Amino acid sequence: SQQGEEDPQALSIQEGENATMNCSYKTSINNLQWYRQNSGRGLVHLILIRSNEREKHSGRLRVTLDTSKKSSSLLITASRAADTASYFCATALTSGSRLTFGEGTQLTVNP
Amino acid sequence: NAGVTQTPKFQVLKTGQSMTLQCAQDMNHNSMYWYRQDPGMGLRLIYYSASEGTTDKGEVPNGYNVSRLNKREFSLRLESAAPSQTSVYFCASSRGQDHPTDYGYTFGSGTRLTVV
Numbered sequence: 090s091q092q093g094e095e096d097p098q099a100l101s102i103q104e105g106e107n108a109t110m111n112c113s114y115k116t117s118i119n120n121l122q123w124y125r126q127n128s129g130r131g132l133v134h135l136i137l138i139r140s141n142e143r144e145k146h147s148g149r150l151r152v153t154l155d156t157s158k159k160s161s162s163l164l165i166t167a168s169r170a171a172d173t174a175s176y177f178c179a180t181a182l183t184s185g186s187r188l189t190f191g192e193g194t195q196l197t198v199n200p
Numbered sequence: 201n202a203g204v205t206q207t208p209k210f211q212v213l214k215t216g217q218s219m220t221l222q223c224a225q226d227m228n229h230n231s232m233y234w235y236r237q238d239p240g241m242g243l244r245l246i247y248y249s250a251s252e253g254t255t256d257k258g259e260v261p262n263g264y265n266v267s268r269l270n271k272r273e274f275s276l277r278l279e280s281a282a283p284s285q286t287s288v289y290f291c292a293s294s295r296g297q298d299h300p301t302d303y304g305y306t307f308g309s310g311t312r313l314t315v316v
Binding site: 119120122124129130131132133134137177179181182187188189190191192193 | 204233235240241242243244245248258290292300301302303304305306307308309310
């Protein structure tokens with residue numbers, strides 16, 4: 090079964106609004122990563138947050154991590170039509186050499 | 201920098217045919233991966249290679265073989281294609297060797313494979 094599960098599966102907002110996506114996981118992790126996938130393209134790494142970090146920012150992206158609840162959220166502020174994509178969380182277990190991906194959240198930003 | 205290059209981009213196979221998906225990276229990364237992406241199932245790891253000369257099975261290795269030809273290239277072979285292998289295949293790389301997941305992965309643009 091997938092280690093990470095995103096919620097919601099789909100999200101539709103207006104340009105300028107904020108978009109929040111959540112990721113829950115089951116076992117202890119070393120870090121959690123977020124990726125973006127535009128339609129028909131490969132995944133692009135957005136941000137990595139380590140298990141000892143609680144919040145991280147990159148431009149309009151804000152990621153939080155709550156290891157006690159085994160959950161993470163990705164906030165995109167002031168969304169743009171170009172943010173329309175699928176967003177995936179991926180977890181790296183405390184021991185191991187591979188990432189496990191969730192099923193993704195499909196974000197649609199309407200102009 | 202080209203990053204991770206996958207060929208071909210599209211392929212249609214008949215059941216029972218074989219083919220090799222090619223992947224090459226020019227970032228001097230140590231670890232390379234093959235994933236498949238199916239609707240509603242996210243990305244599932246097929247095989248990975250932590251360094252040149254080593255390969256390991258992932259979550260769904262059955263029906264596939266891999267070769268880490270050198271540090272740059274990691275190929276995926278389907279010996280006898282089945283309709284269940286219809287999917288989008290992604291190659292990825294990471295600069296880490298002992299702890300590759302400490303870094304973000306770089307993905308190729310994918311190979312869309314249909315087996316009829």
